[in-house]
Amino acid sequence: MRILLVEDNHALADGLSAILRGTGHAVDVVGDGASASAATAAEAFDLVILDLTLPEMDGLEVLRAMRARQNRSAVLILTARGAAEDKVKGLDLGADDYMSKPFDISEFEARVRMLLRRQAGLRSSALSFGGVDLDLNSRTFSAGGVPLDIPARELGLLEILFMRAGKVVSKEAIIQSLAAFDDDLSANAIEQYVSRLRKRIAPHGLTVRTARGIGYYLDKAAPA
Template sequence: MRILLTEDNIALADGLSAILRGTGHAVDVVHDGASANAVIAAENFDLVILDLNLPEMDGLDVLRSMRARQNQAAVLILTARGAPEERVRGLDLGADDYLIKPFDITEFEARVRVLLRRQAGLHSATVMYGCVSFDLKSRTFSAGNMQLDIPAREVGLLEILFMRAGKVVSKEAITQSLTAFDDDISTNAIEQYVSRLRKRLAPHGLTVKTARGIGYYLDKLPEAS
């Protein structure tokens, strides 16, 4: 999933982005409100992690501008401004959750998982399609009691398809979800990932089908339906 982290504390931003990337997410980082506002207007994100005390533009103004554009990405406010009236204001402006600094990293990770799960319309930490299950916490796929050995980039692609199982996901949406600003992924690379996933999934009754000229979707093989 693609995440925007807006944090002016460079050390904290580096640490949090490393944690998020370590769990397989594509993460972009900006350090001021004006940059955050511009990036959110131009790019698609599943989750925006937003500090409030930002230079150039306050985080609440970024949030207000974002929701005024009907941007529905999930928002986790991450700030030292913990007064009740601040939390109420942020939530009323459209934030989905509010975490006060200093915070426990495991709680931060849990809140990120919950928001991404909610954003995908899921109510459980485990998603099942056919005989394959996806654990959102560990970001692993299993068939029965066997964990599937899937490289990180392919896990990211399969996660996108799994959360929208049976629905076509455009190549553009896949590229945006898999890559941050400093990444480079070609259409050919995505086709290679799809080809490898087909081979990995076939023994478990699933495949990735092509919607010609549009994108890809996860489906069950006929004998597994």
């Protein structure tokens, strides 16, 4: 999943981005409201974590501009402005959740997981397709109760396809989900990840099929 973190406290931004990247997400970080507004206008994010007190443009104005553009990214407001009035304004403008600083990291992680599940239209953190299971909380795949050892990029790709099993996902959508601003991720690289992933999941009855000119989708493999 791709996340935009909007935070002008550099130490906090570094810490939160490290936590989010450590759980496999592509994370972009900006430190002012104008950059946040420009990023959300130009790029697609699954989740925006938004401070309110920002240089150049207030976080509520960033949120207002996002929703005016019909941007449907999930938004978690994370701010020291904990007054009820600010919370009501943020939720009324279209924020999905609101946390006041200081906050508990484990609660923050849980809320991020909840919002990403909701964004993907999922009610449960446990998914199954074919003979493979996905635990969204731990972002681990298993088959027959045995964890699958999958490198980070391929794991991210499988997660994207697994959460939309049977539906075509475009190459561009995959690149958007896996790549941050500073990542150089090409369509050719995606093809290589798909090829490697096919070999890893073939023993478990799954495959990645190509929708020519469009993208890829996860499917059950034909019996040998």
